[in-house]
Amino acid sequence: MALYHFRGSVSSPHVLEVLDVTNPLKPALLCTLIPADGGRFDLSPNELVFWVGDKLGSADLTSGKVVQSGQLAAAQVDGAYSENGAMFAYRVFTDAGGMSMHLYQFGADPHDRTLYTQEPIGGHGGVPGGPNDQLQFSPDGTELLDYWTFRPTSGPANLLVFKVDGSIVLQGTGLVSGVWAPTAAVLYFAASSPPGPTLEIDSLSATGERSKVASGLNGYNWPVMAPDGRSIIYDTYDTSAPGQATGGLPHLWRLDLGARATSQLTSAVGSEPVFVGPTVVWSNEEKPCQCGPGGASAPDGAIVAHDLSTGRDEVVDMTLTVPGIGAPAVFASTGLVLDVWFG
16 A cells, blocks of 8 residues: 555645555555544554644544644754654754744654754755655664755765764765665765766765665666665666757666666666565656756656566556546655555
């Protein structure tokens, strides 16, 4: 099953959808939770933990019971639960553009701690690819990845790894896009080493030891760990659209962690991969466009399923995922997949 965030509008609330992705080519809507800004499965496919505004909650999908489980210091902009639902990390922005990073811990005496504050940064541009923002707990709940592309010169570093007691395990301004191994607290991330056009992929062990895994990558966008922990799927912008600010179009690549080798998976133009099955990856189909600083292509609202076992690409039929069958079509995006439960 997959948890899909159906974005609302000023006049309608955000919705969490639970999708049956047994057939990854035609997912079906099972149920909805309204309102909800985000969430994840909580140790069971029948239980959700979610957030909305400054409130945390849980939902039992079998009984339909929904309860408030926590109260945040302020309304969040972005959040993440630990895998066991015992902690919640979130960001809060001020009207002036500053930001504070918080860690809420459940228990008999709930505690909401500010890990740091960040000064306003002002206006800024960006380039295609990403992610620009990550909050992810390690699978064992002992560490927290905090990545933010746009930081003021006063800091903090772009990528931070915290122990849940607030101490810092790793920080670096030139570090990019972390992804956790399926178990324990092993993190893989990109670094410019030496500074230049290519990237190096490093790992950080649970004991804090940093090691080089691969080098010479021309790009490392939207990395996602395979369920078996043996490889990482990511986007690389190639040189198929010369003259563009980004250098080309996005394609899916695979980093084999055992062989420490990379290979292109498909010639299809796509971005933001996400696993919806042990061997099936969804990605956003992109079409070439005159996007200016936005790059040489943009998502067109279609999702493509790539089967790693067969190498085939097929467009996903999302018609059964819209709340209320027969409602207007929505712009589908893999970026709206918040969590996936593998049975």
